[in-house]
Amino acid sequence: MDVAIIGATGDVGRAVCSDLIEHGELGAGSRLQLVGRAGGSSEAAVHGLRVDLIDAYDEKAPHIDVATSPDDVVADVVVVAAGRTIPTGTGQTIDRDRLAADNRIVFEQYADSLARHGSGHEVVIVVSNPVELAVEVFARRLGRHRVIGMGAWLDTLRFRREIAATLGIRRQRVSGFVAGQHGDRMVPLWSTVRLRGLDADERLEIVERLRGDRTLASFASEIATAKAHVTTQTDMAAAFGMVDAFPPDLQAVIRPYLTHTSGAKTANGTASATVDLIRTVLDGRDIVVAGQVLLDGEIELGGMPWRGVLGVPVAVGPEGWTRVMLDDLAPDESRLLWEVGQAINEAIVAWGGGQ
Numbered sequence: 001m002d003v004a005i006i007g008a009t010g011d012v013g014r015a016v017c018s019d020l021i022e023h024g025e026l027g028a029g030s031r032l033q034l035v036g037r038a039g040g041s042s043e044a045a046v047h048g049l050r051v052d053l054i055d056a057y058d059e060k061a062p063h064i065d066v067a068t069s070p071d072d073v074v075a076d077v078v079v080v081a082a083g084r085t086i087p088t089g090t091g092q093t094i095d096r097d098r099l100a101a102d103n104r105i106v107f108e109q110y111a112d113s114l115a116r117h118g119s120g121h122e123v124v125i126v127v128s129n130p131v132e133l134a135v136e137v138f139a140r141r142l143g144r145h146r147v148i149g150m151g152a153w154l155d156t157l158r159f160r161r162e163i164a165a166t167l168g169i170r171r172q173r174v175s176g177f178v179a180g181q182h183g184d185r186m187v188p189l190w191s192t193v194r195l196r197g198l199d200a201d202e203r204l205e206i207v208e209r210l211r212g213d214r215t216l217a218s219f220a221s222e223i224a225t226a227k228a229h230v231t232t233q234t235d236m237a238a239a240f241g242m243v244d245a246f247p248p249d250l251q252a253v254i255r256p257y258l259t260h261t262s263g264a265k266t267a268n269g270t271a272s273a274t275v276d277l278i279r280t281v282l283d284g285r286d287i288v289v290a291g292q293v294l295l296d297g298e299i300e301l302g303g304m305p306w307r308g309v310l311g312v313p314v315a316v317g318p319e320g321w322t323r324v325m326l327d328d329l330a331p332d333e334s335r336l337l338w339e340v341g342q343a344i345n346e347a348i349v350a351w352g353g354g355q
């Protein structure tokens with residue numbers, strides 16, 4: 001199997017390349033394509049990155065090649081990690097509209113090229129932001145089932161880790177999903193949480209203890225209050241310490257937010273979750289993950305079949321995602337998912353997606 005990384009020389013792109021080789025996901029018979037931008041700094045840097053990766057991993061590296069034109073992207077799995085990013089550091093203004101306007105051009109360029117020159121079977125894993133816009137752009141051109149945004153999977157892994165850490169157990173014992181929009185507007189699906197080795201009653205008791213008497217109706221205001229609270233703290237170690245006292249769903253939003261405002265990025269966690277998704281696609285079996293996908297009535301929200309990009313649990317295999325794996329939701333979950341779905345659809349229209 002071959003993998004192409006668009007934006008390979010970026011922070012996330014580099015980390016994905018190293019992780020993929022380090023964990024042996026691509027054998028000697030596979031190809032890793034590093035994609036840079038002609039006319040940009042990455043045009044030269046992709047060649048340097050290729051040599052550096054061979055230098056580091058000669059014994060186990062796959063065949064590594066370079067492309068600097070969207071028309072030359074060829075792979076079974078294409079990772080989209082190119083484009084502008086959200087600025088790090090405190091006091092940085094986040095202009096999502098500008099990010100969307102700039103990155104939409106990049107998304108359209110690659111999606112159009114893949115539609116024209118691709119094999120017709122590539123699976124696209126989107127890392128770039130706004131992830132929902134990118135999924136919309138690629139899915140409209142390549143087919144819905146071949147395009148998966150990784151934001152919901154990253155949010156899911158964070159949610160599971162926070163639950164596991166609070167309970168003092170390993171993350172592998174926790175399942176359950178995060179749906180919705182990547183980041184602040186994630187929808188933690190507490191009704192899907194399972195703890196291996198515990199029966200239903202024990203699980204319910206623990207979930208109640210972790211959640212307290214909160215419902216998702218207050219989640220957005222809790223996030224706003226928590227952000228305001230942690231940003232009053234100038235000592236970053238103390239700010240991270242404050243997060244330890246939050247419930248797990250709030251921790252899953254605020255800890256990465258703080259990481260970003262600290263001036264560090266979330267490149268390693270993002271890359272690890274991306275490689276996890278690539279492994280799932282290469283694995284050949286249908287495995288349930290969460291991802292942003294373009295829905296066409298697979299689920300009902302607000303009493304009607306839902307159409308638009310939304311993060312949901314999906315079965316993923318070598319051809320992309322096949323089914324949405326969402327059972328009956330709790331009333332607060334379907335309400336919030338409906339609100340978030342509406343907001344995403346409106347944003348995508350405002351950003352000129354859906355064309």
Ligand SMILES: NC(=O)c1ccc[n+]([C@@H]2O[C@H](COP(=O)([O-])OP(=O)(O)OC[C@H]3O[C@@H](n4cnc5c(N)ncnc54)[C@H](O)[C@@H]3O)[C@@H](O)[C@H]2O)c1
Pocket residue numbers: 006007008009010011012013035036037040041042081082083084085086106126127128129130131150151154182265266267270
């Ligand atoms: N989904 C997530 O959880 C998540 C987490 C972190 C970052 N991100 C997103 O991933 C993207 C990359 O983040 P980063 O931190 O690596 O940014 P970065 O600035 O370090 O890297 C971006 C890379 O894209 C390259 N690039 C720009 N235009 C290109 C084009 N047309 N063709 C090929 N390459 C091009 C740049 O040369 C650069 O190397 C951003 O949009 C960011 O918001 C997503």
